Amino acid sequence: MKRVLGLCLLGLALSCAGCIAAATIALPGPILLACGILGLIAAGGLTYSLIHLAVDVHAMTKTLRSEHPILDSVRCSALKPLTAALQECLDKTNKPLLEARREIQDLGLQLQLLRRRKSGIEAILNSIHDAVLVCDDQDRLILANPAAEKLLGFESEKAALKPLKDNLSDNSLADLIIRARSSKVRHVRHELSLNRSGSAAWYDCLLSTVLDDSGQVISVVAVLHDITREKEISQAKNDFVSHVSHELKTPLASINAYAEMLVDGEAQDEAAIRQFCEIIQGQAQRLNRLIEDILNISRIESGLMKVNRQNLSLALIIRDAVEMIQSYAQEKNITLTAPAPILCDQVYADRDMMMQVVVNLLSNAVKYTPAGGSVSVQFEMNDVDGTITVSVTDTGIGIPEQDMDKLFGKFFRVEANKNFAKGTGLGLNLVRQIVETVHNGRVFVRSKQGQGSTFGFVLPIASSKTALIA
Amino acid sequence: MADRKALVVDDEFHIVQVVAIKLKNNGFEVLTTDNGASAYTLAAQHKPDIIITDYQMPVLTGLELIEKLRSDQQTAAIPVIMLTARGFAIEDQQKQKLNIAACLSKPFSPREVLQTVEEVLKQTVHA
Missing domain, CATH: 3.30.450.20 (PAS domain)
Incomplete structure (x- = not known):
């Protein structure tokens, strides 16, 4: 046991010396790093040795105490300074080691945190x-x-x-x-x-x-x-305001000018006075129609339009619309024909709105058909898919192919046809809004420039039946 | 026989008519048309003292008509007054470049049109 203790003490002394040397000699650069590593290894070894030594010393002290109680106090008092020195040395070497271990743990945690944050930031950026x-x-x-x-x-x-x-x-x-x-x-x-x-x-x-x-x-x-969409919306809004203002100002200009002419006595005779008054009245009506169209489109788009749906006959609506447009067609020497309504096929729709749809399609057809031409209405029922198709075919000036998909747009007018007839570019848009937005139907157009056009719409047949009419 | 000749161009028949009546009642001989292309032909043929034109017209717009007039020596010097229902005014730079004598916004007053015509013609005589 004494020999073991002696060896331990020798080992301890050597370890301590090595440790103190490693701790006190300062060396620059990589040598210092190597020394540090060696120091850490030495400190590790030393700690290991010290722990074992302390355990052994403790065991020996215990044995001495139990085996030789008389010598115990003498021996113990001799060992006390050594134990204290050992404890001090142990504390000194343990402290930096624990600190280093804690730092390594901290660094590991920080690295983990940084990795997590990096992947989090990448995920955010990528999303x-x-x-x-x-x-x-x-x-x-x-x-x-x-x-x-x-x-x-x-x-x-x-x-x-x-x-x-x-x-x-x-x-x-x-x-x-x-x-x-x-x-x-x-x-x-x-x-x-x-x-x-x-x-x-x-x-x-x-x-x-x-x-x-x-x-x-x-x-x-x-x-x-x-912001392309926002730009488009803003542009569309500007275009809309510009179009509306232009369309409203035109009849207003006439009303204002002719009223002033009357006030200034520029109408030379009774006939002229009457003509000026009629122009003012006509332009006021035009202005009113325009405002109604704009408001109707706006109401439909915003879902504020009051819709009075009922089962009604499209055939009868066509008959009434043809009657309304007939005089205009005759003025232009255009033949307007529609099949006599025999079957009263029902659609569940708003009567006034459907009337407006058919009138708009018929008046457009007459407007863009040269004198001597013809406009006809076809009416077709499809029992298989449960739909009714109404189409208005004319022998008019037709539409260039590049404009076909823009025809139902708000304020769109075919450039090539502007000279042929006046219009606001709202009629077909209103037709589409009424058929598609309000009644879940579909509008369509077929045309060939110079050969005429067919405009129409398809609506679902109402669930209630067809009825014979007189 | 009127000694002053004006050409009125607008695709709105009622506008052309009201301006024409106002000018006729005040001693002008008036030519009228509803588009820019025929306006140029009339201007080249009849050499009016003044042209009153709409801005937005089929075939040739008001500005295109003026450009065409200015590029032809026969019509280059004819003063032009523009009527426009557009919400924006014609830029000063463009107005100067095309030598547009005046721009009037719709709705306009026929009195104001006549007064502007007289002023422009007076300036033209003095120029």
């Missing part, structure tokens, strides 16, 4: 529908999300750390980023037009500069939000 890209202080791309890659047509990995202008086909964005970096303005907003899949798209481009502690720009963050 953003807006294009996000970041450039460094030399205008080189350092980050871009998939939306930016798709919009600007590059791959982040290939484009990284290359000048932005090398990666973009359009320099406008790169110029804005460069300008933002030079100006050091914290945030700046621009509207930018970029080519997206061959068509121009509008973006709200928000540029933010990132500054370091000394106020130098270290990066520029660009976020591009697609």
